[in-house]
Amino acid sequence: MATAGRAWRVAVLLSPWRLRAPCRAYGAAAGGGGGGGGGRRLLLGAAFALGGGTGLYLAAQHRLREHSAAELLAGDLQLTLYQYKTCPFCSKVRAFLDYHGLPYEIVEVNPIMRKEIKFSSYRKVPILLANAGSTLQLNDSSVIISAIKTYLISKRNSLEEIVSFYPPMKTVTDQGKEVFEYGNKYWLMLDEKETKRVYPVKEVRVEEMKWRKWADDWLVHLISPNVYRTPREAFASFDYIVREGKFGTVEGFFAKYMGAIAMFFISKRLKKRHHLRDDVRQDLYEAVDEWVKAIGKHRLFMGGNQPNLADLAVYGVLRVMEGLEAFDDMMVHTKIQPWYQRMEEVIQKAEVAV
Secondary structure (H helix, E strand, C coil): CHHHHHHHHHHHHCCCCECCCCECCCECCCCCCCCCCHHHHHHHHHHHHHHHHHHHHHHHHHHHHHHHHHHHHHCCCEEEEEECCCCHHHHHHHHHHHHCCCCCEEEECCCCCCHHHCCCCCCCECEEEEECCCEEEEECHHHHHHHHHHHHHCCCCCHHHHHHCCCCEEEECCCCCEEEECCCCCCCCCCHHHHHHHCCCHHHHHHHHHHHHHHHHCHHHHHHHHHCCCHHHHHHHHHHHHHHCCCCHHHHHHHHHHHHHHHHHHHHHHHHHCCCCCCHHHHHHHHHHHHHHHHCCCCCECCECCCCHHHHHHHHHHHCCCCCHHHHHHHHHCCCHHHHHHHHHHHHHHHHHC
16 A cells, blocks of 8 residues: 555655646746747847847857857866656756766666655746756756856856856745745846857847746646547556656556546646646647747747757657657647757757767
8 A cells, every 4th residue: 555655655746747847746836927029029020030049040140159158167166967767847957968078977766765865845837956066956957057058158156156157046836835936037147248259149049048938937837638538548648757856666557547547637637727628738839839939930940040048948848758648639739839940959969078
């Protein structure tokens, strides 16, 4: 019974797409709002029309230099990622590290016992240990990405100093639970000169931050209701979770069958909580088409000729559905496929280069 009880805990707390960010055990959460407004879209469109093309060119040139900088820094930066493979927030971090050519070790965490992260009072994943002279622990996927990205760009501060710019703030949820939030986690800590080099047009920075937040606050909430939409899909999802995760034989058996049943019913509650339609596929389709529309017809990526942090975040979240019915349906019924395939290609090229 103890094992069965633990497996039920996996289903409820540790589901791979449970939407508490970052992942407690195959899950993720979010806070805040997301999306944009027609006025801001108009402003951004005007910005691109009135010199945005030059800005995008300069940004692309900077990203080429950035990759060279990453290669130089990689030898001095030893990274270890503690993760659940099927967690969308862990996937975001992997996409970022892979694209920037940063080598790292992976420690797959057992979602029931979590012995691999017993060293940490922070009991969620992803956790990134970064050694650039001394070992630092970085928590929260967006903080990890922003801090490491700042380190790759700015030569003024050590990684330890950069991490100190993202202090955790303790808040209490409506349910009375204490949680830690990072109010500035979508900001890169750059000086004025560095900011202009990375974001030649102010609206480019605003756009990137907006869609990074959208990925955390909205897109990720669509994953669980879609991959657990029916009993059959729920069983397929947990079969994938158990195969890719770090489970014992008995743990895996109970997690697969009890977890699938539990998450089928929990996904219905999540659908209600996030005000999704009865056919949750339509919310997923609408969201990814909104993303494609934001990129527009004249950009390969939101970052222009190369992905930016928003591209990597959205790709990382969507990637955890690969191999599942929800992913296949999304590819058929939306316009996401060309962008998604471009993302796969640039990340694979970066991995090969390393």
